Structure formats: C-alpha cells, structure tokens
Amino acid sequence: MHISNRLNSLKPSATVAFTEKARTLKQAGHDLIVLAAGEPDFAPPRHVREAVAREAFEGVTRYGPTPGSLEAREALVEYLERTKGLHVSANQVIFSNGAKQALFNALAALIDPGDEVIVLAPYWVTYTAQVELLGGIGRIVVGESSRGFKVTPEQIREALTPKTRCIIFNNPSNPSGAFYTADEVRELTEICVGAECAIVSDEVYDMIIYEGGPYLSPAVVSDKAGELTAVVGGFSKTYAMPGWRIGYLAGPEPWIKKVIAFQGQATHHPSALSQAAALAAMTGDQQVVEEMRQEFRKRRDFLLDAISGIPGLSVEVPPQGAFYLLVGVTELVEALPDADGSNDVSLWLLEEAKVALVPGDVFGAEGFVRVSYAASMEDLERAVQRLEEAVGKLGL
Ligand SMILES: Cc1ncc(COP(=O)(O)O)c(C=O)c1O
Missing domain, CATH: 3.90.1150.10 (Aspartate Aminotransferase, domain 1)
Incomplete structure (x- = not known):
C-alpha cells in the first residue's frame, strides 16, 4: 500500500x-x-459534569452547525469579552475537537507549501509537526534560558522574511512556563502587524498565571492586530476536561469562514456533549x-x-x-x-x-x-x- x-x-x-x-x-x-x-x-467542575449528563439525556443528538451551536458561540463571545476584552461576533468563532484541532485549522487556512511560520523555542511539539504536515517551514527562533526563555523583538524582526505567513505565539508557554508581560506582547505584536504577519495566538494557559500579569492577548493590542490575529483557546487546562476534546478559534471573519469550510469537510462540529460542557464551564461559577x-x-x-x-x-x-x-x-x-x-x-x-x-x-x-x-x-x-x-x- x-x-x-x-x-x-x-x-x-x-x-x-x-x-x-x-x-x-x-x-x-x-x-x-x-x-x-x-x-x-x-x-471537571461538578456543574460541568451535570450539564453533560443533562445534555446526554435531554439535549441534541442530531447534527448541528459546523462551528458549534449558536448558544455556545454566543456564550463564547461573551466569555472572550469578559476574560480578554476581545470583541468578536458569533460569526468569528468556531468550536473544534480541542485547541489542537483549532490550531491545525488556523494554520491550514494560511499555509501553502514552502511558506514560513515563525515558531518560538522552546515550543509545544505540535507546532512544528502541524506546520510541516501542511508543507510549511518552521523558522525556529530561540528564547534563550538566559533571557527567561523569551525571544527579543530584534530576533523576530530578523526572522521575518517575504515568505513568512504567520507567527505562533504561546503565552504562557508550554514547556517553559515563560510569561510575556503586556508590554512585551505589545512590542512583539506591533512588529508582526508592521510586517502584515498573521498571529496565531495559543492562549490555552491564559488563566494559569502566577506573576507578571495582567494577561494581554495580541488580538486586543490594536484594531489592526485584531484583523491579523486568531486566538486558539481551550477547556482542557482551565476546566480540567482534556478528554472531552473541545477548544475554539476566534479571529477575523474571512479567516474563520475558511476554517468553517475546512472543518465542515474534515470533521464537522465537535460533540454536542462537549459543547454543553464548554457552555457550562464558561457561564458557570469561575x-x-x-x-x-x-x-x-x-x-x-x-x-x-x-x-x-x-x-x-x-x-x-x-x-x-x-x-x-x-x-x-x-x-x-x-x-x-x-x-x-x-x-x-x-x-x-x-x-x-x-x-x-x-x-x-x-x-x-x-x-x-x-x-x-x-x-x-x-x-x-x-x-x-x-x-x-x-x-x-x-x-x-
Ligand atoms: C500549548 C498548548 N496548546 C494547545 C494544547 C491542546 O489542548 P487541547 O486539549 O484543547 O487540544 C496543549 C495541550 O497540551 C498545549 O500545551
């Protein structure tokens, strides 16, 4: 074969x-x-487990909309506003089978073979694998331990080339736990925006910060940044439900529209049970x-x-x-x-x-x-x- x-x-x-x-x-x-x-x-929190049980007995058992139910998407819109100050509409978000699929979808909409993607090391293993799977080339920029495992603005400027499609930014970072302050995020974002470089911002650990806050998403740095940034988020870490495989992507409408078309052909919506879990997690006691x-x-x-x-x-x-x-x-x-x-x-x-x-x-x-x-x-x-x-x- x-x-x-x-x-x-x-x-x-x-x-x-x-x-x-x-x-x-x-x-x-x-x-x-x-x-x-x-x-x-x-x-997972008790009220989340109860919501899943309720959904299993009384909820949706048929196919739903590819990006997730309107109720769940509207709750996500409100959640993003409340937690990050991110203003998006229900057409600008899509639920997927975990943040991992959201990330793959976001990259699939951007990368053609031979395109470059800036990946900051130390990096989550999946970044380089997904970029390569799509025929892209990961340009690794190393955040040295002597600099707290963080990259400098100068390093990003040097890594940008005419072939750069996007940068993957992960704050706080898996595996280093490094956290970029709001000022640092602003500076790196402005460099990317100046180069018209899209930002895929993996924010799955945004609620798990010990010092250095407040948290700033590149998506809210400026209007222009919002037009170039897609936020990858999830529920596996914040609400301890990794096995239920639910995450999301939030970004500019043209980008999300393509992602919806892609997910519609590849896998369709994530499980209705997991959407119910996400809905309860976002709207319940924090x-x-x-x-x-x-x-x-x-x-x-x-x-x-x-x-x-x-x-x-x-x-x-x-x-x-x-x-x-x-x-x-x-x-x-x-x-x-x-x-x-x-x-x-x-x-x-x-x-x-x-x-x-x-x-x-x-x-x-x-x-x-x-x-x-x-x-x-x-x-x-x-x-x-x-x-x-x-x-x-x-x-x-
Ligand atoms: C940085 C990062 N992004 C995304 C994910 C994927 O999370 P999910 O379980 O929502 O697919 C992980 C999981 O380990 C992670 O560490």
Missing part, C-alpha cells in the same frame, strides 16, 4: 508517545511516577478556576525549592504560568557515561528513579527535561525524593 509522503514523514507526538509508554509500564506493574502529561489531575490556579502555584513553589536543592539539577527560569518546569540537566549529561543529551537523561531517570519526565529536545530545549506538575502533591514529593536518591548516587 502506498502511504503519502506527507504522512510518511510525520512522526507521532513525542509527548503523547512518551506518556503512553510510561502509562503502559505503570499498568504492567512498574512503580512509576509519571510527570509527563499536560493534563490537570482534577475532575471560583474553581482560581482554586486550581492556587493549587498549581503551591506545587510550582514546592518544586522550585526542592529541585534547586538537588546537585546536578538546575532551575534557571522559574515558570510564571502554565504547569510545567524545565529542569536543566547538562551536568547529568556530562556525568552519565554514554549519555548524549536530554533524551538519554530522561531514559536514565525512568530506569533509575522511576520518574517519567519528557526530554527537552522534543521542545527545541536540549539540555533540559520537562516536569509537569499537573500531578498530586504526594506524587511530586515522592518524585523529588526519588530524583534526589538517583542523582545523589552520581556524587555531583
């Missing part, structure tokens, strides 16, 4: 593969602590979001303190948002015989400490491993103890 060149060169998501591998080992009886996945360990944020912050503070105390591991940049921490492991790479990079360190930690952490190379962050602290405090404490014991044996 012939497999297309496009899919032949596509690699499975490294984080998904790594998490799956760790889970399989755990299910087979291995005593592993898995700090690899980017999914909250909380249950206290639960704050409670989760506080809990993540407690875990971050614990990890920062505990990991900095382990010789051989380093934390150069305390994360200001999301629920990830990049831990520097260059000393371990040097200390371990035959270790070539962060991938070998991850495998060694899996073997020796029985802790699963994703190697940084998959995020364009060689020399680091990513710890997800979307895990219970108990697991984090046990993981730190194991890391301390395993790394301690190296006598660093």
